[in-house]
Amino acid sequence: MLVVQVEKQLGEFSLNVSFTSESSATALFGPSGAGKTSVVNMIAGLLEPDHGRIVLNGEALFDNTARINVPAARRRIGYVFQEGRLFPHLSVKHNLDYGRWMGGHAADPTAFARIVELLAIGHLLDRRPGKLSGGERQRVAVGRALLMRPRLLLLDEPLASLDAARKRDILPFLERLRDAAQVPIVYVSHDAAEVRRIASRVVRLDEGRVTATGDIGLLDAAQADMLA
Amino acid sequence: MLELSPQDWTAVQLSLRIAIVSTLVALPFGIAIGMLLARGSFWGKSLLDAVVHLPLVLPPVVTGYLLLISLGRKAPLGAFLADHFGVVFSFRWTGAALACGVMAFPLMVRAIRLSIEAIDRRLEDAAATLGANPGWTFVTVTLPLALPGIIAGMMLGFARALGEFGATITFVSNIPGETQTISAAIYTLIQVPGGDSDALKLVLISIIISFAALLASEWLARRATARLHGA
Numbered sequence: 024m025l026v027v028q029v030e031k032q033l034g035e036f037s038l039n040v041s042f043t044s045e046s047s048a049t050a051l052f053g054p055s056g057a058g059k060t061s062v063v064n065m066i067a068g069l070l071e072p073d074h075g076r077i078v079l080n081g082e083a084l085f086d087n088t089a090r091i092n093v094p095a096a097r098r099r100i101g102y103v104f105q106e107g108r109l110f111p112h113l114s115v116k117h118n119l120d121y122g123r124w125m126g127g128h129a130a131d132p133t134a135f136a137r138i139v140e141l142l143a144i145g146h147l148l149d150r151r152p153g154k155l156s157g158g159e160r161q162r163v164a165v166g167r168a169l170l171m172r173p174r175l176l177l178l179d180e181p182l183a184s185l186d187a188a189r190k191r192d193i194l195p196f197l198e199r200l201r202d203a204a205q206v207p208i209v210y211v212s213h214d215a216a217e218v219r220r221i222a223s224r225v226v227r228l229d230e231g232r233v234t235a236t237g238d239i240g241l242l243d244a245a246q247a248d249m250l251a
Numbered sequence: 252m253l254e255l256s257p258q259d260w261t262a263v264q265l266s267l268r269i270a271i272v273s274t275l276v277a278l279p280f281g282i283a284i285g286m287l288l289a290r291g292s293f294w295g296k297s298l299l300d301a302v303v304h305l306p307l308v309l310p311p312v313v314t315g316y317l318l319l320i321s322l323g324r325k326a327p328l329g330a331f332l333a334d335h336f337g338v339v340f341s342f343r344w345t346g347a348a349l350a351c352g353v354m355a356f357p358l359m360v361r362a363i364r365l366s367i368e369a370i371d372r373r374l375e376d377a378a379a380t381l382g383a384n385p386g387w388t389f390v391t392v393t394l395p396l397a398l399p400g401i402i403a404g405m406m407l408g409f410a411r412a413l414g415e416f417g418a419t420i421t422f423v424s425n426i427p428g429e430t431q432t433i434s435a436a437i438y439t440l441i442q443v444p445g446g447d448s449d450a451l452k453l454v455l456i457s458i459i460i461s462f463a464a465l466l467a468s469e470w471l472a473r474r475a476t477a478r479l480h481g482a
Binding site (some may be wrong): 094095096098101110111112122125126167168170196 | 367371373374376377378379380381382383385387388391392396397478479
């Protein structure tokens with residue numbers, strides 16, 4: 024269970040977002056500039072809220088009244104960035120192993136093989152990120168985040184940098200991931216079709232505020248709004 | 252053709268030793284200051300920047316003289332180091348290495364700082380989300396990504412140290428076998444009648460060393476860059 028209650032002033036932009044989620048896949052849905060990435064950065068610990076609290080499975084990750092701010096490195100929250108952010112100086116295999124090294128865990132060949140197979144990246148292991156296509160890069164980024172054994176997985180517009188054909192290739196992987204990985208997901212997107220396939224719960228954001236929360240049906244209302 | 256007198260040969264060895272030692276000793280400081288200038292925001296940052304760059308702008312004789320009056324045997328700091336740690340710089344090859352290191356430092360810091368500033372900091376954020384604390388992030392992400400710049404900085408520092416003359420001769424004088432580098436030896440040789448041919452040999456040797464160092468650093472930097480871009 025994830026509880027987010029955050030306020031942050033970013034220049035002219037004011038962000039004030041509250042939602043809770045018990046769903047296995049929650050979408051943060053809204054137009055670009057709504058503050059979606061800022062919210063996931065706060066959950067990950069990369070951006071400090073001015074006020075509020077963030078609680079994951081009963082553990083406070085941030086709480087300004089209690090002066091709690093767990094550093095990103097100790098939150099164990101996997102993060103798939105829009106642009107992948109693979110380490111260019113490491114091979115794909117070493118990118119995948121990075122989280123395990125930093126966590127000080129022993130190698131788990133079964134988990135490694137399972138995730139490599141799930142994402143179909145076995146033939147890429149010896150390559151460098153510079154030699155991967157956009158779709159391959161994002162799959163490796165997903166694998167890297169999963170192999171750190173996260174408590175929560177944040178996916179920030181993981182398909183935004185890909186063309187339509189690539190998106191169609193990767194969406195099934197994300198669906199399999201949601202069904203197989205047993206890690207709750209927060210999925211950020213401005214694309215209703217994507218959200219419909221991945222998420223079961225939707226938090227709609229606009230201009231730094233939550234405008235609605237609900238199930239997938241919310242997207243129909245959103246579309247009706249846009250058409251009206 | 253390149254038959255050197257024992258004294259000239261000593262000067263060549265001494266030059267290499269001084270340049271290598273000064274580069275290696277300056278390197279960790281260069282990385283620390285480069286990091287501080289690239290990333291830090293603190294009171295007095297421009298002052299630190301200016302102080303680091305001072306040896307680049309000051310006449311080398313002035314830098315050498317400043318070292319002499321602060322670290323010479325009779326200077327308070329120099330006496331303190333000699334009495335408590337047994338570290339003596341004046342008129343020793345270690346002093347020459349110090350002078351070369353100080354003179355080379357701005358060039359080294361500059362290259363390292365630029366390469367750190369060019370790093371995509373979002374990669375460091377990614378490392379943090381994967382469980383890397385700041386120390387590990389620095390070792391596993393920042394440092395390898397800055398490697399081409401660090402190599403370039405070492406090369407510039409080494410070249411500067413090899414060519415240093417003014418600060419060294421002011422600080423530690425020109426003592427054959429102790430502080431007489433190639434540059435100082437050439438200077439000495441062309442002061443005496445008939446020294447020209449020996450001077451020329453040393454000139455040739457210094458050209459060869461510089462050329463080899465340039466080629467080596469070019470090769471290393473290209474390898475490091477290729478590693479970053481997925482070759």
